[in-house]
Structures are given as C-alpha cells and as structure tokens.
Amino acid sequence: MNLYDIVFYFFALITAGSAAVVVFSKNIIYSAFSLLFTFFGVAGLYILLNADFLAITQLLVYVGGILVLLLFGVMLTTNTINIHSKSGSLHIVPSVIIISLIAGSLAGIMMTANWFSNTAPAEGAVQSTSKEIGTALITTHVLPFEIASVILLVAVVGAAMMARRDKNNQQ
C-alpha cells in the first residue's frame, strides 16, 4: 500500500461519509455544511486524477459559489428561529429498494466490465494541466466556451430578475 492508495482511501472516505451525512441528516443546516466536506473530498479525488485546475475550480465554484447560494436558500426559506429546520422524507421503503437495485447493478457493471485499460498509464513527472486547458479553450473548444459564457450571463441576469419580480410589480 503506497501513499497514493492511502490518500485515495482518505478522500474517498471523506466523500462517501459526508455525502451520507448530507442525505441522512434530519437538519438541513447540517446537510449543507457536510456538503462542503463532500465537495472538498471530490476536489481531492480530482487532484489524484491529475486534474489540478479542475480541483481548484471545484473549490472556487462549488464551495465558494454554489454552497453559499444553497445556504442563502436555506436561510431565506426556513423559519430558523421558530421551527427546527427539519427536512422530512417521503416514501422511504420503495425508494430504498429502487436505489439499492440501481446502485447494485451500476456497481456490478463497473466491476465486471472489461475496461480498455484498468491501470494508470505510466507517466513521468506530472505536469500542470492549466496550460493545456487554456490552449484548448481558445482553439478546439472555443465555441462551447463562448456559448457557456452566454448561458452564464443569461442565467445570472434571469435569476436576479426572477428573484426580485414581485417587488418590481408592486412599485
């Protein structure tokens, strides 16, 4: 067992454990905060997969943006002073059966499939991927890059308009 394996199991344990806390916790605030550790563990897995730029992006966008947005949503839509912010569940038993079927079949497929290369390709010194990603974004992937920028602009402006619509109508 070398260092890579130990670090992988560490991050995998963080990811799976805190994702379980996200799903099974009764308090929605606890869920939101353990989602932070899930994102952190996934970023660690990205680093193990030689994707350093993606890992930093994951931390910036998910932890810095999406998680804060979700926490704002929790704060604005639950009465945190009067009522305990419980998040109830619906039809547990059938969904447990269906999810365990799906998870079992997926895991079976993943483990039995004859992947083209199951072991990591031999490589020398690991290099940073930022340069390659930057080059690809302005050469081969320039069209999806521009479309994504337009989508982000439209989504953010639309979200701001939707969230403030009632106030504007009253004025």
Place this chain on the structure above:
Amino acid sequence: MTITLTHFLLVSVILFSLGLFAVITKRNAIMVLMGIELILNSANINFLAFSRYGGMNIEGQMAAIFVIILAAAEAAVALAIVLNIYKRFTTVNVDEISILKD
C-alpha cells in the same frame, strides 16, 4: 493492491446513488438541489477517471469544466425559482405544492 479505474468508478456510484436518494425522498426543495449537485459531482468524477485512465488526456477535463459551469448556472436559476415558490406558497416542501393537480 493498487488503485485502479474501478475504485474511482465505485466512489462515483456511491455519490450517484446517494444523490438520487436525496432527489427522490426529500421533501425540502433545497435538499433536492443538494442531491442534484451530488449527482453532477459523481458524473465529473467519471469524466476525470476516464480522462486519466483512458488516455484521452484533456478532453474529459474539458467536459468536466463545462459541467461545473452549467451547475453554477443551474444552481442560480433553481434558487431563484425556489425563492419565488416560497413567496407564493410560504413553503418549499415539494409535496405540498400541488395546485396544478387540483
């Protein structure tokens, strides 16, 4: 025993199942959104694992970048919709918002 492609895929299967469980069973709309984020993260792990072990070096990472971009846009729009639902119904429990059924 060393880490193979299958280990990463199994972590992603666990994340996907937990996310799907949250999407199906949770009553609070914000918890449903959290489940969607878990599912997107598991898809990203798959992209990066196949990008590393499959030898297509940068392509998988590009796909993962666009997934992250769209996840940010999706979270912003979904939160705006949830805030509007809260203004209208004073609840965000997805099973109580059923006036379209009546």
